[in-house]
Amino acid sequence: MNEIWPVVHAEREALIRDLEDVPAERWSTPSLCPGWDVHDVVAHLAGDAKTTPLSFVLRFAAARFDFDRYNDAAVARERTDDPRRTLASFRAALHRTTGAPAPKATRLVEAFVHGEDVRRPLGLSRDYPVEPVVTALRHQLRTRVGIGGGKERAEGLHLVATDADLDVGEGPEVRGPALALLLALSGRPIRPDELTGPGAPTLTKDGGPPHP
The missing domain is CATH 3.30.1050.20 (Nonspecific Lipid-transfer Protein; Chain A)
Structure with a gap:
């Protein structure tokens, strides 16, 4: 996991930097993730960065072990009425090294796939490692x-x-x-x-x- 976290942190930082100058009205742009706009994806990433094994277990049980319900609840918790506040929340969690009890590589999948979920609809690009x-x-x-x-x-x-x-x-x-x-x-x-x-x-x- 030690070799994965620096990559994840770099990808979080790069995405935050890319989004800093995106106007608030563009955060409602539909992402590549069906049913979510750009703001939803960033809220999901903020929540994912703050997740611990214990919080995942408790919240997954509260969602009746339904991944979609769990994810939607996480977005609702993290999404604010101001994209800048949501981005600030994501920034505050940038260097965290916690997550759900899942294979290590899922952190990379999240970083790359959700990074493109956001960037492509906004016309942004990145050269990934x-x-x-x-x-x-x-x-x-x-x-x-x-x-x-x-x-x-x-x-x-x-x-x-x-x-x-x-x-x-x-x-x-x-x-x-x-x-x-x-x-x-x-x-x-x-x-x-x-x-x-x-x-x-x-x-x-x-x-x-x-x-x-």
């Missing part, structure tokens, strides 16, 4: 869709990253940057030219669950 993106991608390949992964989406496909050492699976090939593969595995829409190969339409056909 490739190796941590691959770590997040490999986690999604091992994790079922029902709990936020992308295992079933990748079944029967041959995935090849054009910018990293990743060549996995058998079947029709899907080729493209590791970030685009990660987003597609996480049920996010991508640009038409990001992934190529005969398997690309299969990987990108499903919008996926609302919250990874």
Whole structure:
């Protein structure tokens, strides 16, 4: 986990910096995460950064063990009537090293996928560190869709990253940057030219669950 937290902290800081000059009215822009706008995603990230194993267990039980209900309640707690206050709350939690009792790589998935959930609709971009993106991608390949992964989406496909050492699976090939593969595995829409190969339409056909 020691090698993951510096990456997560850097991604949080970069996203906060990108959002500092975004006008308040643009925070209502729909994100790539179905049903959430940009403000909702930032509230989710703030809540996620503040989560501890104990608080997760208690709140997940209060949500009757429903992940969507749990996530929506977390957004409601953290989202304020002023995007600047929500961003300040996220900033205050930037360097925390707590989280839900989940595999370590989920912190990377959150940072990269939610980072793009926010940036792409706002017309912002970032060059992510490739190796941590691959770590997040490999986690999604091992994790079922029902709990936020992308295992079933990748079944029967041959995935090849054009910018990293990743060549996995058998079947029709899907080729493209590791970030685009990660987003597609996480049920996010991508640009038409990001992934190529005969398997690309299969990987990108499903919008996926609302919250990874």
